């Protein structure tokens with residue numbers, strides 16, 4: 001157990017906010033975590049408590065007065081190896097391989113591990129920053145696949161009862177970037193590991209956007225005859241590189257706002273605006289969200305308000321993706337990001353009457 005006082009979080013959040021916490025605790029195993037809490041060592045530590053992963057979906061709005069916990073539980077291990085027949089009636093789809101991954105393992109290390117072994121499942125989620133424990137909280141998603149599609153179980157430490165609890169996939173109540181861990185169970189459970197159901201048989205999901213054509217191009221340019229998870233992964237990484245900032249170079253937290261889901265009547269107003277501006281053939285990007293609701297990409301709405309590439313002081317809007325707010329100089333203050341967030345949301349509300357909600361958690 002590594003416990004530090006007045007700890008800088010600058011390298012612990014991808015926005016690069018230069019803030020600190022009163023106390024920082026890093027643990028290396030489930031046993032250490034259980035021992036720490038059951039012996040009462042948490043009493044006396046500054047409150048509140050916050051568990052972070054890679055800090056890639058967090059905006060620290062100032063110094064954190066409490067204790068930040070971080071997992072050093074890093075491992076990837078097969079618990080039902082390739083080649084074993086699966087009789088799984090309890091998860092999404094059938095899976096021949098079950099793999100357990102420690103919560104502190106980098107998410108993309110797990111994706112790379114699967115691709116190297118020819119295991120299908122998380123390839124479309126390649127390149128998403130952060131750790132596996134947080135991925136279970138967030139229900140991360142990209143290119144038509146979500147975390148919920150590959151997870152079987154989420155193993156947690158229950159800070160109230162000091163015991164281990166396993167959530168089956170259905171119990172996690174996964175929704176769009178949402179889970180029980182962000183709702184009723186928030187703050188109570190620390191994810192310690194995740195069990196995934198993977199497949200050795202090809203099951204690429206290529207329906208989203210231009211993924212299919214990009215994969216077909218890559219296949220025809222390669223010497224391979226069949227599609228592999230590794231090839232899909234490299235295509236996804238290429239698409240991401242061309243659209244999103246590298247967190248190692250430019251501070252950001254990825255998509256800053258959620259895509260709003262609005263009643264159809266709101267969408268029709270947006271459509272009317274777009275057709276009168278761009279002509280009757282223009283198609284506003286949108287997805288049917290069921291029950292008379294429509295999901296509109298926040299990026300499109302923000303772009304319509306002219307924010308792409310905007311710069312102000314140390315902050316700005318990424319020139320290739322208006323949904324991403326960036327720390328341009330590496331010296332941005334939390335207040336600068338929040339001020340830009342408010343201006344963007346106000347302009348979208350003003351033009352379309354649609355309120356944007358942040359996807360990034362403000363701490």
Ligand SMILES: Cc1cc2nc3c(=O)[nH]c(=O)nc-3n(C[C@H](O)[C@H](O)[C@H](O)COP(=O)(O)OP(=O)(O)OC[C@H]3O[C@@H](n4cnc5c(N)ncnc54)[C@H](O)[C@@H]3O)c2cc1C
Pocket residue numbers: 014050051052053054055056057058071103128129130131132133134135137138139140141142181189190191192244245246247252253254255361
């Ligand atoms: C450039 C960029 C691109 C991105 N692209 C995508 C994308 O395509 N799709 C997508 O879904 N997201 C994307 N994101 C957002 C982000 O990567 C994900 O939300 C990721 O899962 C956050 O992981 P993290 O480890 O950094 O978690 P943090 O940001 O540190 O934490 C996120 C939440 O999880 C909680 N948490 C963390 N670890 C644990 C734990 N062990 N137990 C309990 N709670 C925990 C935290 O308290 C917090 O509420 C992107 C971010 C960036 C910077």
